[in-house]
Amino acid sequence: MTKLKFVPVLLIGGLGLAACGDGYPPNKTIDRGFDRKDLSQLQAGIWVDPNGCDHWIVDDGVEGYLSARLDKYGKPVCSGVAEPTQTVGDFKGGSTVRDPN
Numbered sequence: 001m002t003k004l005k006f007v008p009v010l011l012i013g014g015l016g017l018a019a020c021g022d023g024y025p026p027n028k029t030i031d032r033g034f035d036r037k038d039l040s041q042l043q044a045g046i047w048v049d050p051n052g053c054d055h056w057i058v059d060d061g062v063e064g065y066l067s068a069r070l071d072k073y074g075k076p077v078c079s080g081v082a083e084p085t086q087t088v089g090d091f092k093g094g095s096t097v098r099d100p101n
Contacts, residue, residue: 042065043090044057044089044091045088046079047086048088051084053068053077054076054077055067059092060092
């Protein structure tokens with residue numbers, strides 16, 4: 001009789017874990033936000049970190065993306081395109097979602 005008390009708990013726990021996935025394969029090149037498009041369609045800008053090295057930055061109005069800008073050998077690019085902690089380029093372009101900032 002006591003074993004039957006755990007069945008609802010196990011059932012609810014199993015359903016909760018099943019809801020963790022979004023049902024999509026793990027494709028990191030597609031934006032799954034409001035406008036759902038390939039990330040290559042968004043415009044990137046450059047953010048310069050406090051050390052003076054470049055990072056690609058994209059803002060689609062809901063989500064943001066950032067990755068280090070690397071040369072062909074995998075080393076950071078520190079181009080001097082802007083002062084540290086500043087951005088250049090239209091990194092908010094390419095999206096239909098309005099960003100108030």
